[in-house]
Amino acid sequence: MRRTGPVAGAVLAGALALAGCGTGSSASAHSAPSLSVGSAYMPQPVSDTMAAGFLTITNKGDAEDQLTSVTSDAAAEITVHRTVDGTMREADRLTVPAHGRLVLASGGNHLMFDKLTHKPEQGQTITVELHFTHSGPLRVEMPVKSATYNPTTGH
Amino acid sequence: MRKKTFAAAALLAAASFTLTACGSGDDGDQPVSVVSEETASQQAATVLDKPFEKPDLVLTDTRGKKYDLRAETAGKPTLIYFGYTHCPDVCPLTMNNLAVAKKQLSAADQDKLRIVFVTTDPDRDTPSALGTWLKGIDSDIVGLTGDFDTIQAGARTLGITIEAPHKDKNGKIVSTHGTQVVAFSPKTDAGYVLYGEDATVDDYTKDLPKLIKGQNP
Numbered sequence: 001m002r003r004t005g006p007v008a009g010a011v012l013a014g015a016l017a018l019a020g021c022g023t024g025s026s027a028s029a030h031s032a033p034s035l036s037v038g039s040a041y042m043p044q045p046v047s048d049t050m051a052a053g054f055l056t057i058t059n060k061g062d063a064e065d066q067l068t069s070v071t072s073d074a075a076a077e078i079t080v081h082r083t084v085d086g087t088m089r090e091a092d093r094l095t096v097p098a099h100g101r102l103v104l105a106s107g108g109n110h111l112m113f114d115k116l117t118h119k120p121e122q123g124q125t126i127t128v129e130l131h132f133t134h135s136g137p138l139r140v141e142m143p144v145k146s147a148t149y150n151p152t153t154g155h
Numbered sequence: 156m157r158k159k160t161f162a163a164a165a166l167l168a169a170a171s172f173t174l175t176a177c178g179s180g181d182d183g184d185q186p187v188s189v190v191s192e193e194t195a196s197q198q199a200a201t202v203l204d205k206p207f208e209k210p211d212l213v214l215t216d217t218r219g220k221k222y223d224l225r226a227e228t229a230g231k232p233t234l235i236y237f238g239y240t241h242c243p244d245v246c247p248l249t250m251n252n253l254a255v256a257k258k259q260l261s262a263a264d265q266d267k268l269r270i271v272f273v274t275t276d277p278d279r280d281t282p283s284a285l286g287t288w289l290k291g292i293d294s295d296i297v298g299l300t301g302d303f304d305t306i307q308a309g310a311r312t313l314g315i316t317i318e319a320p321h322k323d324k325n326g327k328i329v330s331t332h333g334t335q336v337v338a339f340s341p342k343t344d345a346g347y348v349l350y351g352e353d354a355t356v357d358d359y360t361k362d363l364p365k366l367i368k369g370q371n372p
Contacts, residue, residue, distance in 0.1 A: 046291035052243035087331045107352055112243050147251040148356045
């Protein structure tokens with residue numbers, strides 16, 4: 001329900017942008033986001049109350065998209081958070097720029113899993129589904145890594 | 156992280172060349188600059204020129220008992236971090252990094268080390284909530300809660316700014332954690348080394364043996 005406002009706004013903005021482009025070039029009619037997901041992992045959480053998840057969404061397409069919601073059997077509620085200077089805030093949606101990436105990484109943006117159905121343990125895999133304004137949903141297999149996992153060093 | 160380190164090393168190297176060039180007339184400061192160049196190229200630690208005094212915090216521990224930080228940690232190597240348990244990312248990562256590094260110390264050194272987690276969200280982090288959370292990381296970690304204003308004032312003396320938890324437009328509580336771990340020397344009880352949130356298990360594993368002795372990492 002909550003998402004109706006922002007999504008409607010995004011669609012409207014998209015329509016306006018397309019109308020603007022349409023006068024000069026017909027190529028924009030074919031522009032579309034083309035998304036893929038990589039580097040997904042969840043650090044093993046401390047408790048069964050909440051967990052964080054990280055991933056990178058790459059857009060090879062000519063149009064931007066927005067990550068609007070995330071669902072999973074592993075948790076009743078998943079939200080997207082932005083962290084700035086140690087303060088974490090819920091984000092309505094995050095943009096995946098055309099020919100760019102949306103990076104959710106430790107210390108910055110992350111997925112927050114609330115009301116977990118069970119405590120994820122290292123070695124397990126969590127399946128999440130990412131929902132977007134334009135693109136169809138993407139299923140992501142998210143491995144549970146150690147609590148101190150560092151994607152830079154890989155351990 | 157590596158990039159940043161290299162950039163810092165390059166800057167220091169440039170600075171020391173400059174100093175060397177200038178130094179032909181006055182060689183008094185040269186050895187100091189050379190030492191910092193060597194350490195900065197591989198260290199997550201920042202050694203402070205002006206150490207912090209240990210904050211005068213009297214709070215409540217996870218058993219609900221009064222805990223006087225200065226009295227309890229006097230003469231002990233001590234690491235302090237300000238965070239909260241409803242934090243999914245950086246707070247548990249930081250505490251787990253410390254806990255994993257600690258387990259690689261000798262038993263005697265582990266006994267000496269005090270790791271103190273001070274909550275920035277005392278309304279939700281009651282003594283028992285803190286205790287349950289810390290048990291999932293390392294039950295030797297001291298968890299402290301109490302009056303927010305007292306905690307905020309204590310953090311401020313260490314240059315750490317925390318905001319009072321408040322509700323966002325969706326009614327969710329927004330809390331703030333510190334971004335630094337402060338290490339206090341067993342010799343002086345002063346906070347003399349800082350670690351940022353990108354410090355890894357390996358960084359702490361390498362440095363803890365020195366911090367235990369009050370040496371510079």
